[in-house]
Amino acid sequence: MTDSKTKFVCRDVKVAYGDFEALHGIDIDIPDRGVTSFIGPSGCGKSTFLRCFNRMNDTIEGCKVTGSLRMDGQDIHDPSLDPVLLRARVGMVFQKPNPFPKSIYDNIAYGPRIHGLTSTKDELDALVETSLRRAGxxxxxxxRLKLSGTGLSGGQQQRLVIARAIAVNPEVILMDEPASALDPIATAKLEDLIDELKERYCIIIVTHSMAQAARVSDKTAFFYMGNLIEFDDTERVFTRPKNSQTQDYIEGRTG
Structure with a gap:
């Protein structure tokens, strides 16, 4: 069940790549705890908007983000906010699993070491175990903690990446098409994991699969051609959408 508290408040968020405006003034409140999914056809702005929450768009040359995006009341573009620290609070899981070419242990321990989250080897060992347990x-x-993380199966690699994100004690986990490279069994495990993690984290997931959005999310936002068309409880979006564009997309008439 979704927490009623709001994690992100976005007002008039626009994203442009040079002269091309990819997002046209998005207004949305993302709740804390629970899963919010972004759906819509390819190129509609879902992933572009997802990257706003941890300022990953800052790393793209020529990309400009305007408008207000506040996390727990703080403007995430405030010059006093270090983007590195923001990205520790807002973890990211990409479409293709991207474990570091290090041991399984060091994949998890990397972030806590950088951020000084543990002071002894025993504490670090415990944090690695806790993170891997939470990621199932x-x-x-x-x-086989000393073996390379890149030797795991695709589904295991994706859960390793989630464990790596969890290890720095984030508040938010962003997922960009996290199951698109996985087989159905690994996808089911990942969805079970998301269901467990939503009690503890704010999770925002971009998915091309409407069935997946319906299964895992509490709230769903439908994007089309750079606009947010509809945002509501997932069940309502899929069974009683208010907008005809949403209805057309869900029924396969657009896409």
Whole structure:
């Protein structure tokens, strides 16, 4: 169940790549705890908007973000806010699993070491175990922590990446098409994991699969051609959409 508290308040958020405006003034309130999914056809601005929440668009040359985006009341574009610290609070899981070419242990320990989250080896060991347990991976890898993370299966790699994000104690986890490279069994495991994690984190997921959005999310936002068309409880969006464009997309008439 979604927490009633609001995590992000976005007002008139626009994103432009040079002269091309990819997002046209998005207004949305993202709740804390629970899962919010972004759906819509390819190129509609879902992933562009997702990257606004951890300022990943800052890293794209020629990309300009305007408008107000506040997290827990703080403007995330405030010059006093270090983007590196923001990205520790707002973790990201990409479409293709991207474990570091390091051991499973070091994949998880990397962030806590950089941010000074533990002071002893025992504390770090405990944090690595806790993170892997939360990501549903501990029992599968506990006897091979020294082996490379890149040697795991695709589904295990994606859960390793989630464990890596969890290890720095984030408040938010962004997921950009996290299951698109996974087989159905690995996808089901990932969706079960998302269902467990939503009790603890604000999760925002971009998915091309409407069935997945319907299964995992509490709230759904439908984007079309750079506009936010509809945002509501997932069940309402899929069964009683207010906008005919949403209805057409869900019924497969546009896309």
């Amino acid at each position: 991976l501990w029992n599968e890898v506990k006897d």
